[in-house]
Amino acid sequence: MASPGFWSLGAENGGDSGGQSPITARAWCQAAAQKFTGGIGSKLCALLNVGEVEKSPDGAEKRHVENCNCITKPCSCSKTNLGFSELYSTDLLPALDGDLKTMTFLQEVVDILLAYIMESFDRSTKVIDFHYPNELLQRNNWELSDEPETLDDILISCRATLKYAIKTAHPRYFNQLSTGLDMVGLAADWLTSTANTNMFTYEVAPVFVLLEYVTLKKMREIIGWEDGRGDGIFSPGGAISNMYAMLLARYKMFPEVKEKGMSSVPKLVAFTSEHSHFSIKKGAAALGIGTESVICIKADERGKLIPSDLERRIVEAKQKGYVPFFVSATAGTTVYGAFDPLIAISDICKKYNIWMHVDGAWGGSLLMSRKHRWKLNGVERANSMTWNPHKMMAVPLQCSALLVREEGLMQSCNQMQACYLFQQDKQYDLSYDTGDKALQCGRHVDIFKLWLMWRAKGTIGFEAQIDKCLELSEYLYNKIKDRDGYQMVFDGKPQHTNVCFWYLPPGVRYLEDKVERMKRLHKVAPTIKARMMEYGTTMVSYQPQGDKVNFFRMVISNPAATFEDIDFLIEEIERLGQDL
Amino acid sequence: MASPGFWSLGAENGGDSGGQSPITARAWCQAAAQKFTGGIGSKLCALLNVGEVEKSPDGAEKRHVENCNCITKPCSCSKTNLGFSELYSTDLLPALDGDLKTMTFLQEVVDILLAYIMESFDRSTKVIDFHYPNELLQRNNWELSDEPETLDDILISCRATLKYAIKTAHPRYFNQLSTGLDMVGLAADWLTSTANTNMFTYEVAPVFVLLEYVTLKKMREIIGWEDGRGDGIFSPGGAISNMYAMLLARYKMFPEVKEKGMSSVPKLVAFTSEHSHFSIKKGAAALGIGTESVICIKADERGKLIPSDLERRIVEAKQKGYVPFFVSATAGTTVYGAFDPLIAISDICKKYNIWMHVDGAWGGSLLMSRKHRWKLNGVERANSMTWNPHKMMAVPLQCSALLVREEGLMQSCNQMQACYLFQQDKQYDLSYDTGDKALQCGRHVDIFKLWLMWRAKGTIGFEAQIDKCLELSEYLYNKIKDRDGYQMVFDGKPQHTNVCFWYLPPGVRYLEDKVERMKRLHKVAPTIKARMMEYGTTMVSYQPQGDKVNFFRMVISNPAATFEDIDFLIEEIERLGQDL
The missing domain is CATH 3.90.1150.170 (Aspartate Aminotransferase, domain 1)
Incomplete structure (x- = not known):
């Protein structure tokens, strides 16, 4: 750890309070309560007593149960002295009188997390404490049972989970496109969890819906769409964002497909480079288009799609009577990091009247850099773009945006107007009930961490x-x-x-x-x-x-x-x- | 607040340290550092100094910048005395020397969250401080700009966001199927955010992948599938889980659809009650089946599907040459809370060889109750089931499971075997790389909160x-x-x-x-x-x-x-x- 011992309370050692004897801690508690008004004494007192333990001669830990002499009552001493080994989740809020126990419990968890964070950034710690699956299954009891466990056991589970986790914040963790841990993003995600709401309506997520609106507009401005106009949504990952784009392209060309299905439309074909992400094929399989209708275009030795091959294959498909409806260019391929030539591709899409999507899940964030954004020149001509701030912008997982140039299309493509959720007689402007634009009903709040980091x-x-x-x-x-x-x-x-x-x-x-x-x-x-x-x-x-x-x-x-x-x-x- | 003042430090008042004068706090800091070894003195010292403010005659707040006299150096006093108004996110980790600032900042956020939690459970507070969208846009500056803001501004944004949020933990919040806030679930979600990883491979999420395995097995046991055998996955919400089920049903009957698309198969029809969730139609629209191919079956006056009408419509469809492939029974409809008669439906599905799905997003959790689980009698005969612990089990959002009776089907239906992610020459048992079962590539860790609550x-x-x-x-x-x-x-x-x-x-x-x-x-x-x-x-x-x-x-x-x-x-x- 970078600063050993500083936050050691309750971190590694289950709550050993840093070496001082319990008597001293209790004395402190009393002094704290006497010196301060306004609650801070109790807070200190609680901190000192959380996990105050004493080893008995047989080595077992015993927690002090005597009452303290805090002058402000109730103080947390007597309660936390009960020890987590005698408390259960039912003692926490909304239990009557559960407030102090809840605070103490959550603070203990936070201390564990803070210690983990410190450790994660320390190069002398391991990125991973690796164990094979069968071994890991045996290293801890992970089973679920009928009976509850104590809060002490819960804290032990938290520590065990982190012990065997990958330290994704570690400076030497390079394994995926999403690495690192941003402290403001983390704080925002903790807040999001605490707010625990759903993105479907303004009614239940007023602030988050507004922040999504503000952020998507900003992202569209950066793409270069006039006045940031257009549409968009945060979805559960780049694969789903890409699938949404394909869905929109199909609907734009054949709106009847929504009601009548694929049997009402001619054979559709999509195009993407042989180096593109597998989600294009997954999407085609799911949407009933079929993986064989995704035509893989040759890439050059650097992994960039070759526009002449794209045009050749489009012409070929049309000659066969197929209908080209979707080109997915990649801005930052997964393996080579290649940027397809967007301007040339957009010329071809325009010529043949095909929806142009840019999968910028990985490379889209380069739009934020004046030095590197030229690699995406032409993106402003796209009909849609996937851009995952959880990759190159290091926003905590998950945070993926689909941006769409045409307004209103997402709504008409996906809406089902469920009358129990999207009531038409609410008191506020219903354009803020954005949930019906998505395939999801409930939608996780992914926006706050990006917004706060920005x-x-x-x-x-x-x-x-x-x-x-x-x-x-x-x-x-x-x-x-x-x-x-x-x-x-x-x-x-x-x-x-x-x-x-x-x-x-x-x-x-x-x-x-x-x-x-x-x-x-x-x-x-x-x-x-x-x-x-x-x-x-x-x-x-x-x-x-x-x-x-x-x-x-x-x-x-x-x-x-x-x-x-x-x-x-x-x-x-x-x-x-x-x-x- | 239930316990006014107790955690007030940094909560409502931006860090006023509870009434004591700054001099006293500094004296405490010194005493703390002298009395304790092992870091606790510094911890107390930091807590006392966080947000230590003094009002100057013109009412403006000034933070103390003098150095303290802590004997353990570096202590956090001098740094936190700088005040968040002079610090930026670039001062936090991974910044050199960013550890204490990071801890102090995160602790400040946690204090804000703890105060919000306390408030949320207090019946005397509002469930919502409602404002119309335009009004809310004006109440705060929510815009994104080129220049960074100070950490003080970030904390202010956190407070503003929570001020206008819905208190979903409030005992009188009944607006959605997902309400309440579980303290262990919340702690687990904080840990999940801190671990910040992705579910696609065992390599990057060893513990979480195992816990998903353990939990899905337990859920299948509760459904009543022999030895908990089968398959499953956690997906981003019930709508996606239902769509997965429809995708599997189609693939099971016509595996060629994956490559060749809907044009290779006869006209498919699905059945569900007129009271079912709109996601069945959304799924059909997305999968290229079309909403018109979802046949709505009459429900009785209590909202339960009428089996005789189901059979009549199946026969009718077959007579037209359509292929019935999917019945979605609902266990707990969204509006009436009705449970479709699963045994009668399963008899019909068996007779006509149709995939039986149970959408138990809302009612599935009643399987956990010996008193109420009879309402789902027959669920063990289903081919798949959606079950959202984020609803009736009050697990924080999002947490939705799809359970599937047949093993291996999800993998063959959805896999694309991307060689950069699902390498076949890894050192461990590859059956734990579950990511290719999903349409998503990256997948958020939704399992830990359910597992820890359980x-x-x-x-x-x-x-x-x-x-x-x-x-x-x-x-x-x-x-x-x-x-x-x-x-x-x-x-x-x-x-x-x-x-x-x-x-x-x-x-x-x-x-x-x-x-x-x-x-x-x-x-x-x-x-x-x-x-x-x-x-x-x-x-x-x-x-x-x-x-x-x-x-x-x-x-x-x-x-x-x-x-x-x-x-x-x-x-x-x-x-x-x-x-x-």
């Missing part, structure tokens, strides 16, 4: 954070491109933070038998990755692609990462792979 | 909570069924906690002109509801249904509600409606 950083703060990640990836690229034992998967500086490379350990590097060499190289990344997890030092992803054997895909979205962490990653790959 | 309550705790809500609704029913001015929408004791009724104010009650009476009665519920929101005293839903004019739909899922709150609701309806 307030805290400003657009320039996001820009700085994004630019820094790109700078780190360029540093990595420059460091390994000519380094012994490394081979880049594609030539040239990466456009996004994806750096794809093979590490060739000495035993593989000089092998002359090409087949044998590929066979062994294919196993290098999985082996090093498995070792990384065993040691828990860092985590980075790998995969094969097409005819290419397993390679590392390094991505940087973690705002905690530094140049030294990049150096560490390279050293660690070499350390763990030297014998392969 | 541990805290035990099955019997959930049972008691559910039984109590049903008892309260029976109390309400008995209270109003013969009361002057009330008319029940349907006869007999409700099966779920839905109590549907008209309140006829004196001015309407004795009107002889039937048409005029209906016209005026239609406006009663919306008017009373609007007044409830203006006063902020309670919230309950209303709607028309078929040819029935607007009536109140009272539902009880809020564990904080008591008999007195039911009495209050009736008094309030009468108070607010007496002049109508």
Whole structure:
């Protein structure tokens, strides 16, 4: 921990109050209550007594149950002295007299979380304490039973859960496109949980609905749509946002499909690059279009869709009597981080009257950077765009937006006008009841963390954070491109933070038998990755692609990462792979 | 507040430390640091100094910037004395030296949240401080700008957001099927946010994936599937769970639909009661089946599907050459709380070889109650079931499960085997990489709050909570069924906690002109509801249904509600409606 002991109360040791004897703590409690009015004495008193324990000769922990002498009654001492081992969830609010117990319990949980956060940012701790599934099942009792457990057991479960969790905030966690933990975003998510409401109507989420409105408008302005006009919604992830876009494109061309289904329309075909995200095919399967109707367009060696191939395949499809209705360009592919040429694609879409969607789940956030937004030139011509702030902007999971240029389309495409939810005779402006735009009925509040982070950083703060990640990836690229034992998967500086490379350990590097060499190289990344997890030092992803054997895909979205962490990653790959 | 002042530090007043002078607080800080080792002194010291403010003669607040005399350095005093008005999010972790500032900031947020929780459970506070959208937009600056704001501004935004939020924990909040706030569930959601990971692979969510496995198995056991066998997933809400079920049913009958789309299959038809949830039609629209292919089956006067009508319509459809593939029975309809007769429906489904789905989003939780689970008799014969613990079990939003009897079907229906995520050469048992079962790629961790609440309550705790809500609704029913001015929408004791009724104010009650009476009665519920929101005293839903004019739909899922709150609701309806 960066600051050992500071928040140790109740963190690692189940509430040992930092070394002082219980007597001293009680004396403090009394003094606190006498010195202060207005509640602060009781607060201190409670903090001191939470988890005040004493080891009995047999080693078992005993909690003090004597009453304290606080002058303000009721104070929390007597209650918390009962100890969580004698309290159950039914003692918490809404239980009568449950307020102090609730506060104490929640504060204890927060102390555990704060300690975990401190630890997560500390490079000397493990990213993961890895165990195989069967092993992990045995390491703790995870079963559900008929009988309740004490709050003490609940706190133990919280600690155990965190002990075996991935520290996604760790500066050396690079495994996914979503990494890092933003402190303002976290605070906002805690608030969201506490507000515990649903996005479907203004009635039950007035502030959050307004903030969604404000934020979506801002995002559309950044895309470049006039006055930020258009529509949009936050959905449960990029795959669903992409599916929504496909649904809208189909409805726009054939509105009768909503009532009559696919049997009323000609054979539809969609187009996307061979490097695009699998959610385009998943969406097509779900929507009854079928994966075979998603035509994969060739990408160049950098992973960018080749516009001439797109046009050729569109013409071909039309000749067969199919109806091209949807092109999904990718702004930031998952593996290579490639940006499809949006202007050329938009020209083709316009020519053939096809809905142009931009899947910017990963790369969309580069619009926030004056230095890098040119990579999305042409996005303003799109009909819709997926943009996941939970990736490159490091907003806590989940936070994915679908932006749509045409107003009103989402509503007419998806609405069912349930009379018990979207009553037409409410007292307020019903355009704020946005729930019927979605396929979901209830919808989680994903907006507040993005909004609050945006307030805290400003657009320039996001820009700085994004630019820094790109700078780190360029540093990595420059460091390994000519380094012994490394081979880049594609030539040239990466456009996004994806750096794809093979590490060739000495035993593989000089092998002359090409087949044998590929066979062994294919196993290098999985082996090093498995070792990384065993040691828990860092985590980075790998995969094969097409005819290419397993390679590392390094991505940087973690705002905690530094140049030294990049150096560490390279050293660690070499350390763990030297014998392969 | 239940315990005024106790947690007032930083709550309502922006950090006024409870009345003591800053000098005293600093003296305390010094004493704390001297008396204790192991960090607790610093902790107290930090708490005392957070938001330590002094009013200058012109009324402006000034924060102390002098250094304290803590003997353990660095202590937090000097830093927190800087005040949040001089700190930015860039001062927090991962900033160098950001640990104490981070802790102090997060603790300040937690204090705001704890105060909000206390307030929410207090009946003397408003459920909502209602403002019309335009008014609310003007009450605060909600705009996003290029420049960052200070942490002080961020805290102010947090307070403003909560000020205008609905207090969903309030004992008199009855507006939706999801109400109340469980303290263990909340703690679990805070932990989930802190862990900030994704459910797609065991690699990045080892514990949560295991807990999902354990919990889904337990839920399947409770449904009555042998040894809890089967499959399932947590999805973003009941509407998506229902859509998944329809997707699986289609795939089971015509697996080629995944590749070839709806054009490869005959015309499919689905069946559900006219009282069922709108998500069945939304799902059919999305999946390319079309809303017209959802055949609405007549319900009886209590809202239950009539099996003979179901069979008649199935036969009719088959005669037309359509293929019936899906029946969605509802266990707990949204408005009436009706339970469709599952045994009779399952006989019909078996006879005609149709997938039987049970939408138990609202009523499924009654399976936890030995007293009420008979209402779902026959559910064990279903092929799939939607069950939303975020409704009747009061798990924080969102928490919706789809349970599926056949193993392996979800995987083959939805998988796309993305090689960058579901690598086949990982070191652990790949059956724990459950992400490819879903349409989503990233998937929010919804499991931990349910799992932790289940541990805290035990099955019997959930049972008691559910039984109590049903008892309260029976109390309400008995209270109003013969009361002057009330008319029940349907006869007999409700099966779920839905109590549907008209309140006829004196001015309407004795009107002889039937048409005029209906016209005026239609406006009663919306008017009373609007007044409830203006006063902020309670919230309950209303709607028309078929040819029935607007009536109140009272539902009880809020564990904080008591008999007195039911009495209050009736008094309030009468108070607010007496002049109508």
